[in-house]
Amino acid sequence: MQCLLLLKDSSKSGYDISKQIEEMTGSRPSSGKLYPFLHELRDRGYVTELETDDVRGRVKYKLTEKGEQLVEEIVERMGNIIDARLDMLLEQCHHCGVRLYDVKVFGKDKAGNEVSFCCTHCRDAYRSH
Ligand SMILES: [Zn+2]
Structure with a gap:
């Protein structure tokens, strides 16, 4: 090869x-x-x-x-x-599941752990659940 x-x-x-x-x-x-x-x-x-x-x-x-x-x-x-x-290796958006290459937004999940989102929209959508 x-x-x-x-x-x-x-x-x-x-x-x-x-x-x-x-x-x-x-x-x-x-x-x-x-x-x-x-x-x-x-x-x-x-x-x-x-x-x-x-x-x-x-x-x-x-x-x-x-x-x-x-x-x-x-x-x-x-x-x-x-x-x-x-x-x-890549993280996924905690809300929509897309792979996070370099852009990410940090937020907290319901238990208060830090998690990553692809954008603020996903973070806000996740929060408002
Ligand atoms: Zn997302």
Whole structure:
């Protein structure tokens, strides 16, 4: 998965990918795993191999259109996961239940505890119950 995301902006050789993964995670993926994975992606049509003029003859991998679609899907799915996490962290308006991002109004609930509302209307509506 990570490999694919790294290919999003530019084509890279397996070596570039492994170096970047090392920078991000602190550990280098074993080439015994990385290359078979890249070859599998190639066989499934997600990446193509580019001939390079690299002196070491490293092959660069480039996302195909199909590969780019897959990356979009992965990014979207990761976005959803992050949204879901944010949802759990965010407070809700004590009256209407909307998620409170940065605007909130403080009020008290019936027991006198401090609670948050999205706006003064909700606070007043809650009070007048
Ligand atoms: Zn509200």
